[in-house]
Amino acid sequence: MKTEIVDPSKIFFAVQWLKKGEPIVFPTETVYGLGAPIFNVTAVKKIFSIKGRPSDNPLIVHVSSIDEALSLIDEVPPSFLLLAHHFWPGPLAFVLKAKPHIPQVVSAGQPTIAIRMPSHPVALQLIREVGSPLAAPSANLSGKPSPTCAKDAAEDLEGKVALIIDGGPSLIGIESTVLSLAHSEPTLLRPGQITKKELEEVLQQKIVEPSLSPDAPILSPGTKYRHYAPQAAVRLVYNREELRGPCILSRFPLKGEKLLCKQTLFSEFREADRRKEAVIEIYCDPLIETDAALMNRLLKASGRG
Ligand code: TXA
Numbered sequence: 141m142k143t144e145i146v147d148p149s150k151i152f153f154a155v156q157w158l159k160k161g162e163p164i165v166f167p168t169e170t171v172y173g174l175g176a177p178i179f180n181v182t183a184v185k186k187i188f189s190i191k192g193r194p195s196d197n198p199l200i201v202h203v204s205s206i207d208e209a210l211s212l213i214d215e216v217p218p219s220f221l222l223l224a225h226h227f228w229p230g231p232l233a234f235v236l237k238a239k240p241h242i243p244q245v246v247s248a249g250q251p252t253i254a255i256r257m258p259s260h261p262v263a264l265q266l267i268r269e270v271g272s273p274l275a276a277p278s279a280n281l282s283g284k285p286s287p288t289c290a291k292d293a294a295e296d297l298e299g300k301v302a303l304i305i306d307g308g309p310s311l312i313g314i315e316s317t318v319l320s321l322a323h324s325e326p327t328l329l330r331p332g333q334i335t336k337k338e339l340e341e342v343l344q345q346k347i348v349e350p351s352l353s354p355d356a357p358i359l360s361p362g363t364k365y366r367h368y369a370p371q372a373a374v375r376l377v378y379n380r381e382e383l384r385g386p387c388i389l390s391r392f393p394l395k396g397e398k399l400l401c402k403q404t405l406f407s408e409f410r411e412a413d414r415r416k417e418a419v420i421e422i423y424c425d426p427l428i429e430t431d432a433a434l435m436n437r438l439l440k441a442s443g444r445g
């Protein structure tokens with residue numbers, strides 16, 4: 141299949157492909173997504189085959205309004221309305237009880253559904269013009285770092301999708317915070333730009349984190365797979381003297397180091413792979429450990445998360 145990369149003025153073509161049941165790649169403020177309309181089961185199945193995604197890993201559904209989200213949720217908790225009004229549109233996905241008409245393929249057979257209203261204007265326009273919520277995982281091959289620009293999405297999906305909308309670099313650069321409101325207590329399933337503390341402040345309630353014990357139930361299927369990993373080995377270094385180079389990411393680049401920040405982390409991983417680096421060293425200064433979202437991605441990339 142020939143892949144066209146177009147600018148957002150050609151959104152009409154994306155709408156047409158989606159209406160015909162062909163998944164396409166679109167920009168969001170977190171990372172690029174590979175989307176399909178949620179009620180087109182054949183199109184949603186294509187997402188799994190294009191990415192090589194395990195079929196037990198559910199997808200996040202993208203909506204363009206709170207009302208659209210409400211049409212997908214059974215038993216709406218007041219905490220959802222409170223948080224959605226505060227943080228949407230934005231990098232926060234909620235796991236909630238799904239209405240029975242949601243296709244099983246979207247939720248990977250779970251009774252719950254993950255929903256997010258992105259803030260990227262192109263993503264919002266696309267969802268509105270298609271007239272349907274879009275199921276969209278990150279637009280990478282399963283296991284690779286999420287793409288944060290059209291070029292990185294094309295590196296993985298060229299020839300596998302009909303269209304990529306180039307909306308420029310994703311502003312946030314890591315995937316959304318995932319919060320479950322379907323468990324007995326609000327549970328943080330994936331840390332992201334919106335922090336646990338910010339959520340707790342609005343909710344006026346404690347948020348729990350899933351137990352890391354190997355015997356604990358898996359609340360979010362995605363967390364059991366190795367993720368965000370470049371080909372190069374990722375080595376986390378806590379002591380500056382132990383850095384060897386040549387490929388070092390650091391929050392305070394000195395000589396020859398590259399900047400470590402959320403927005404460019406995944407693109408730096410891909411750049412390092414293009415240069416065929418064997419090892420990427422990350423200098424974890426003491427402050428980095430206070431950034432739960434960044435630390436989560438670094439640990440996963442190093443194979444320890
Ligand atoms: O920022 C984002 O959320 C991006 C952009 C494209 O919006 N999307 C994204 O999707 O990161 P994906 O598929 O790469 O990650 C979805 C995560 C996975 O860890 C998955 O297991 C979890 O959300 N998830 C989805 N539905 C769930 C559910 N019903 N229960 C628990 N976890 C769920």
Ligand code: MG
Nearest residue numbers: 277278286315
């Ligand atoms: Mg992903």
